[in-house]
Amino acid sequence: xxxxxxKVVDNAKSAKKLGQEDPRRIVHSLKVGFTITLVSLFYxxxxxxxxxxxxxxAMWAVLTVIVVFEFTVGATLGRAINRGIATFxxxxxxxxxxxxxxxxxxxxxxxxxxxxFLFSIxxxxxxxxxxxxxxxxxxxxxxxFILTFSLVSVSGYHDKQVLEIAHTRLSTILIGxxxxxxxxxxxCPVWAGEELHNKISSNLEKLGSFLEVFGTEYLNTxxxxxxxxxxxxxxxxxxxxxxxxxxxxxxxFAKWEPRHGKFRYRHPWAQYLxxxxxxxxxxxxxxALNAYLNYETQIEQEIRTRIQEPCMKVSTECGHVLKALSxxxxxxxxxxTIMVHIDNAKLAAENLKTLLHTxxxxxxxxxxxxxPLATVASLLIDIVSxxxxxxxxxxx
Amino acid sequence: xxxxxxKVVDNAKSAKKLGQEDPRRIVHSLKVGFTITLVSLFYxxxxxxxxxxxxxxAMWAVLTVIVVFEFTVGATLGRAINRGIATFxxxxxxxxxxxxxxxxxxxxxxxxxxxxFLFSIxxxxxxxxxxxxxxxxxxxxxxxFILTFSLVSVSGYHDKQVLEIAHTRLSTILIGxxxxxxxxxxxCPVWAGEELHNKISSNLEKLGSFLEVFGTEYLNTxxxxxxxxxxxxxxxxxxxxxxxxxxxxxxxFAKWEPRHGKFRYRHPWAQYLxxxxxxxxxxxxxxALNAYLNYETQIEQEIRTRIQEPCMKVSTECGHVLKALSxxxxxxxxxxTIMVHIDNAKLAAENLKTLLHTxxxxxxxxxxxxxPLATVASLLIDIVSxxxxxxxxxxx
Numbered sequence: 110x111x112x113x114x115x116k117v118v119d120n121a122k123s124a125k126k127l128g129q130e131d132p133r134r135i136v137h138s139l140k141v142g143f144t145i146t147l148v149s150l151f152y153x154x155x156x157x158x159x160x161x162x163x164x165x166x167a168m169w170a171v172l173t174v175i176v177v178f179e180f181t182v183g184a185t186l187g188r189a190i191n192r193g194i195a196t197f198x199x200x201x202x203x204x205x206x207x208x209x210x211x212x213x214x215x216x217x218x219x220x221x222x223x224x225x226f227l228f229s230i231x232x233x234x235x236x237x238x239x240x241x242x243x244x245x246x247x248x249x250x251x252x253x254f255i256l257t258f259s260l261v262s263v264s265g266y267h268d269k270q271v272l273e274i275a276h277t278r279l280s281t282i283l284i285g286x287x288x289x290x291x292x293x294x295x296x297c298p299v300w301a302g303e304e305l306h307n308k309i310s311s312n313l314e315k316l317g318s319f320l321e322v323f324g325t326e327y328l329n330t331x332x333x334x335x336x337x338x339x340x341x342x343x344x345x346x347x348x349x350x351x352x353x354x355x356x357x358x359x360x361x362f363a364k365w366e367p368r369h370g371k372f373r374y375r376h377p378w379a380q381y382l383x384x385x386x387x388x389x390x391x392x393x394x395x396x397a398l399n400a401y402l403n404y405e406t407q408i409e410q411e412i413r414t415r416i417q418e419p420c421m422k423v424s425t426e427c428g429h430v431l432k433a434l435s436x437x438x439x440x441x442x443x444x445x446t447i448m449v450h451i452d453n454a455k456l457a458a459e460n461l462k463t464l465l466h467t468x469x470x471x472x473x474x475x476x477x478x479x480x481p482l483a484t485v486a487s488l489l490i491d492i493v494s495x496x497x498x499x500x501x502x503x504x505x
Numbered sequence: 506x507x508x509x510x511x512k513v514v515d516n517a518k519s520a521k522k523l524g525q526e527d528p529r530r531i532v533h534s535l536k537v538g539f540t541i542t543l544v545s546l547f548y549x550x551x552x553x554x555x556x557x558x559x560x561x562x563a564m565w566a567v568l569t570v571i572v573v574f575e576f577t578v579g580a581t582l583g584r585a586i587n588r589g590i591a592t593f594x595x596x597x598x599x600x601x602x603x604x605x606x607x608x609x610x611x612x613x614x615x616x617x618x619x620x621x622f623l624f625s626i627x628x629x630x631x632x633x634x635x636x637x638x639x640x641x642x643x644x645x646x647x648x649x650f651i652l653t654f655s656l657v658s659v660s661g662y663h664d665k666q667v668l669e670i671a672h673t674r675l676s677t678i679l680i681g682x683x684x685x686x687x688x689x690x691x692x693c694p695v696w697a698g699e700e701l702h703n704k705i706s707s708n709l710e711k712l713g714s715f716l717e718v719f720g721t722e723y724l725n726t727x728x729x730x731x732x733x734x735x736x737x738x739x740x741x742x743x744x745x746x747x748x749x750x751x752x753x754x755x756x757x758f759a760k761w762e763p764r765h766g767k768f769r770y771r772h773p774w775a776q777y778l779x780x781x782x783x784x785x786x787x788x789x790x791x792x793a794l795n796a797y798l799n800y801e802t803q804i805e806q807e808i809r810t811r812i813q814e815p816c817m818k819v820s821t822e823c824g825h826v827l828k829a830l831s832x833x834x835x836x837x838x839x840x841x842t843i844m845v846h847i848d849n850a851k852l853a854a855e856n857l858k859t860l861l862h863t864x865x866x867x868x869x870x871x872x873x874x875x876x877p878l879a880t881v882a883s884l885l886i887d888i889v890s891x892x893x894x895x896x897x898x899x900x901x
Contacts, residue, residue, distance in 0.1 A: 145624070
C-alpha cells in the first residue's frame with residue numbers, strides 16, 4: 110500500500126511539472142472540458158426545441174468533439190476537415206450503393222450485393238491507407254470514410270431511410286466539428302506553425318550555445334570551475350539529433366492552418382524542414398565533436414596553444430552566427446550583424462585550413478596528440494559550411 | 506484532364522508497388538474487409554434471433570472493428586485491450602456519477618451536477634493525456650475513457666436506463682474487438698515483435714555492408730569500375746539515422762503481444778532498443794565517414810598505401826562482425842565465428858592506433874593530406890568500440 114501511495118504521489122508530481130513547464134496544457138484541458146459540456150447541453154435542450162429531430166444521433170456531436178479536439182489548431186483543423194469531408198463522401202457513396210442494390214429488386218439479392226460492396230470498398234480503402242502521401246495528411250479522413258460508409262450501408266440492411274440517417278450523421282458531425290474549431294481557434298489558440306517556428310529556432314540556439322561553450326570550454330586552458338554549470342548547455346544539442354519525425358508532424362499540421370500572427374496561409378513550411386535537416390546534419394558533427402570533450406586533459410599545453418586560437422575563433426563565431434540566426438527567426442527581422450559573424454567564421458576557417466596545411470608548424474610534435482585536434486578542426490570547418498547553408502535557406 | 510489522368514495512373518503505379526514491396530499489405534486489406542463484412546452480418550441476422558436486443562447499438566461492433574484493426578498484431582491487441590478496459594471503466598464511472606446525481610433528488614439540480622462532473626472529468630483526463638508514460642501506451646484508452654464516460658453520462662440527461670446503455674455498449678464493443686483480434690491473430694498475422702527484430706537486424710546488416718564496401722571502395726586504390734553498382738549499399742545506412750521513433754513505436758506494440766514463434770511473452774524488447782540506439786550512434790560515425798568518400802582522389806598514393814592496410818582491415822572486420830551479428834539475430838543462434846571477427850577487429854584497431862602513435866612513420870609527409878586519413882582511422886576505432894558494445898548487448 111505504501112508503495113502504491115508513493116507511486117501516486119510520484120505521478121502527481123510529474124503531472125504538476127507538466128503544467129508548470131507549459132501552462133497552455135492546463136488551458137487546453139479546460140477548453141476540452143468546456144466544449145464537451147457545451148455540446149452536451151445541445152443534446153440536453155434538443156428535445157425541447159425539436160430542432161430538426163436529431164434524437165440519439167445528437168450524441169455523435171459529443172463524440173466528434175472528443176475525437177477532433179487536439180492541442181494545436183492545425184491538428185484540430187486537419188481532423189475536422191478530414192472528418193467532415195470524409196463523412197460526406199462516405200455517406201454519399203453509401204447512399205449511391207444502397208440505391209444500386211435496390212435496383213436488383215430481389216429481397217434476398219439486396220443484402221448480398223450490399224455485403225459484396227462493403228467487403229470490396231473496405232478492402233480497397235484499407236489498402237490505400239498504406240500510400241505514404243495519403244498517410245501523412247489524410248489517414249484520419251480515410252478511416253472516417255470507411256467508418257461512415259460501413260455504418261450507413263450496414264444500416265441499409267434494415268431501414269430504408271438510409272439517406273435520412275446519412276443526413277443526420279453528417280449534420281451532427283458538422284456541429285461537433287464547428288464547436289471544437291471555434292473554441293480551439295478563438296480561446297488561447299496554440300498554432301502548430303508557431304510551435305514549429307519556435308522549435309527550429311530553439312534548436313538553432315541549442316547548437317549555437319554548444320559551439321560557443323565548446324569554443325571556451327574545450328579550447329580554453331583555464332577552465333574547470335564553471336564546467337558543471339555549463340554541462341546542460343553542452344547536452345542540449347542531443348534533442349536535435351532525433352527531431353526529424355516531430356518536425357514533420359508539426360509541418361503537416363501547420364499546412365492546415367489559416368493566416369495567423371506573423372504567418373501567411375501558405376507560409377513556406379517546407380523551408381523550415383530544410384533548415385531543420387541542415388541543423389540535424391550540423392548536430393551529427395557536433396555529436397562527433399562532443400566525444401572529444403573527454404580528451405581535453407590528455408593534450409599537451411604546447412600543442413593546445415598553437416591550434417587554440419583559430420579553433421576557438423571558428424567555434425565561437427559559428428555559435429554567434431547560429432544564435433543570431435535563431436534570434437532573427439524569432440523576431441522575423443534580418444539582422445545586419447549576422448553577415449559580420451559569417452565573414453568572421455569564414456575567415457577563421459580559412460586560417461585554420463592554412464594552419465593545417467603548413468607543414469612547418471607541425472614539425473617536432475607528437476603526431477598522435479595532434480590527431481584529435483585536427484579532427485576537431487576539420488569538424489568545425491564542416492560546421493561552418495553547414496551554418497552558411499542554413500543562413501542561405503533562411504534568406505529564401 | 507490529361508494531367509489528372511496522368512496523376513491517377515501515377516498513383517495507381519505507386520499503389521501497385523506498395524503491394525509488390527510487401528504482399529502482406531494486400532492480405533491485411535482483405536482481412537479488414539472480411540472482418541467488417543462478418544460483423545455486419547451479425548447486425549443483419551440480429552433481429553431474427555433477438556440476441557440480447559442490441560438494436561442500433563450493434564453498429565458499435567462494426568465501428569470497433571474499423572477503429573481497432575491495425576497492421577500488426579501488437580497494435581491491434583493494444584487498441585483492443587485499451588478500448589475494452591477503457592469502455593468498462595468509463596461506463597462504470599458514468600453509472601456511479603449518475604447514481605450520485607440521482608441522490609440530489611431535485612429535477613433541476615441533476616443535469617447541473619452531471620454537467621459539472623462531465624466538465625471536470627473531461628478536463629482532468631485531457632490533462633493526463635500529456636503524461637509521457639500514459640501517452641506512449643495508453644493514449645487511445647484514455648481517449649475512449651472520456652468518450653464512453655461522456656456518451657453514457659450525457660445520455661443520462663434523458664434516459665433513466667443508463668446502466669442498460671452502458672451494458673450494451675460494452676458488449677457490442679467486446680464483440681467487435683474479439684472479431685478483429687481473431688482475424689488479426691489467426692489469419693496470416695503480422696507480429697510487431699518480429700518486425701522490430703527484422704528491422705534491427707537489417708539495420709545492422711546495412712551498417713555492416715557499408716563498412717565492408719567502404720573497406721574496399723575508399724581504401725583500395727584500384728577502383729572506379731563497380732562504384733556505381735555499390736552506391737546503393739553505401740547509402741543504405743542513412744535510414745538508420747532517423748530510425749528512433751519507428752523503433753520505439755514497434756517496441757511499444759510488441760509489448761502487447763503474447764508468445765509467438767521464436768519470441769516469449771516478455772521478450773526483452775528494451776534490449777532491442779538499446780542495440781538500436783548503439784547502431785544509431787555507429788551510424789552517426791558512418792555518416793561522418795561517408796563525407797570522406799569524396800576526398801578519395803585528392804590523397805597521394807604514397808600516404809594511402811601506408812595507412813591503407815590497417816584501415817581496410819578494421820573496416821572490413823567491423824563489417825563482418827555486424828553482418829554476423831545480424832545473421833545471428835535472424836537465426837537466433839550464437840555463431841562462433843563472431844568472436845574471431847571481433848578479435849580480428851580489435852587487433853586491427855590496435856595496429857592502427859600504434860601506427861598513428863609512431864612518429865617515425867609520419868615524417869616527411871604533407872600534414873594536411875594525412876588529416877582526413879587520421880580522422881577516418883579514429884572514426885573506425887570508435888566504430889569498433891560501438892560494435893563490441895552491440896555484441897555485448899546481444900549477449901544479454
